[in-house]
Amino acid sequence: MQNTRLNNLLDTIASRLSQWFLNPWRRLSLLVISFFFGTFLGTAISTTAGQKAELDIVVAAFLVFLTEITSRIFYNRNFFSQRSLWVEALNILKIGFIYSLFIEAFKLGS
Template sequence: MLFNLSILSLMLGFFFANILSTIPAQTGDWSVVSSSIIITLNELINKFIYTKKNINEFLILKLINNIKIGIIYGLFVDAFKLGS
């Protein structure tokens, strides 16, 4: 069950990355603002998660971390699609 939730949260993060990279970039002037918001939220989540001594006790923290990893992975995939 935990493995299924982890994979689902990872794919949810990948889906959020596609949303975050396409919707604000339609106007062209929101790319800097949206990227700074994404980086700030990423760093805040990192600070909160990795200051805990045992992350394995909290299921919600693992799911949030997997969503964060999915967002980062999705943004890298979008960057490679734009670069080619």
């Protein structure tokens, strides 16, 4: 890519943001926020997909596909030798999402 002002600005922002998240408390807070956002997504997707009740199987297959892709990205050793923050946040989001779907299933079963 060319060395433009926009590229320099984006590189500077990315490097400062990565330095800012090196603090363990900030990193942990981002992961907790990612978990809570995953639980919100699980609840929101299950209620909106269940409203019409026509595409339940298609939506379920798509969600399983997304969680499997996320697991493959996180647990593949060749993809990232060192796990970056966004990969960890994506995995925690997936865990929150699956947790929320289990809670929704328990609510429907009781």
